[in-house]
Amino acid sequence: MVVFGFSGSPRQNANTDRLVRAVLAGAATAGADARFLRPQDMDMRPCRACMWCRENRGCAIGDEFSLLWPELYEADALVIGSPVYMWQMSAQTKMLVDRLYPVLNPDFSSRLAKKPKLALCFTQGHPDGDFFKPYFEHTAQMLRFLGFEVLPPLAAVGTRAPDAIEAQPELLEKARRLGRSLVE
Numbered sequence: 001m002v003v004f005g006f007s008g009s010p011r012q013n014a015n016t017d018r019l020v021r022a023v024l025a026g027a028a029t030a031g032a033d034a035r036f037l038r039p040q041d042m043d044m045r046p047c048r049a050c051m052w053c054r055e056n057r058g059c060a061i062g063d064e065f066s067l068l069w070p071e072l073y074e075a076d077a078l079v080i081g082s083p084v085y086m087w088q089m090s091a092q093t094k095m096l097v098d099r100l101y102p103v104l105n106p107d108f109s110s111r112l113a114k115k116p117k118l119a120l121c122f123t124q125g126h127p128d129g130d131f132f133k134p135y136f137e138h139t140a141q142m143l144r145f146l147g148f149e150v151l152p153p154l155a156a157v158g159t160r161a162p163d164a165i166e167a168q169p170e171l172l173e174k175a176r177r178l179g180r181s182l183v184e
């Protein structure tokens, strides 16, 4: 069982990385082959709307992310983590999400035969966990449309300093449980 976890934070080893890694750690304890990736640090470019993926499987860009496609189609689960930037996902996360276009057929049905589970997690400076809930749910709906079984989004709040999430052991434990539920 393979689980890909993407952290869309530009800050290495900060809150979003730690949150995604906690979800992956939970998946790993349940037996998954959990792989952590950071779009910021990958050779990864934005979708260029060449539409090659409308008629073919995978992506024609030819960067590091393109090479993942055979495995991404077969992945059992995904984790996508993003910091909230200007009330939305970060640019790095948006680049990743746009690059998921190959999961759709030209008629917008999904090419994902397995309906992989997807854990969506956010970190935010705002202390109110309900503040961005409509946006998180909107994002979850978009990912459901792509063919994922999206679990209820998880958010870490008040995470300004890069390691602020470490003061929230219950949240990190919740993240590990979320990871286990991706596998079990």
Ligand SMILES: Cc1cc2nc3c(=O)[nH]c(=O)nc-3n(C[C@H](O)[C@H](O)[C@H](O)COP(=O)(O)O)c2cc1C
Pocket (backbone or CB within 6 Å): 009, 010, 011, 014, 015, 016, 017, 083, 084, 085, 086, 087, 088, 123, 124, 125, 126, 127, 159, 160, 161, 162
């Ligand atoms: C450009 C930028 C925009 C941000 N916008 C918001 C925002 O709209 N709402 C919010 O609650 N926090 C906002 N934040 C704070 C981050 O969401 C928060 O610190 C997050 O945990 C950072 O993730 P990281 O620790 O993985 O880098 C912003 C931070 C930056 C750098």
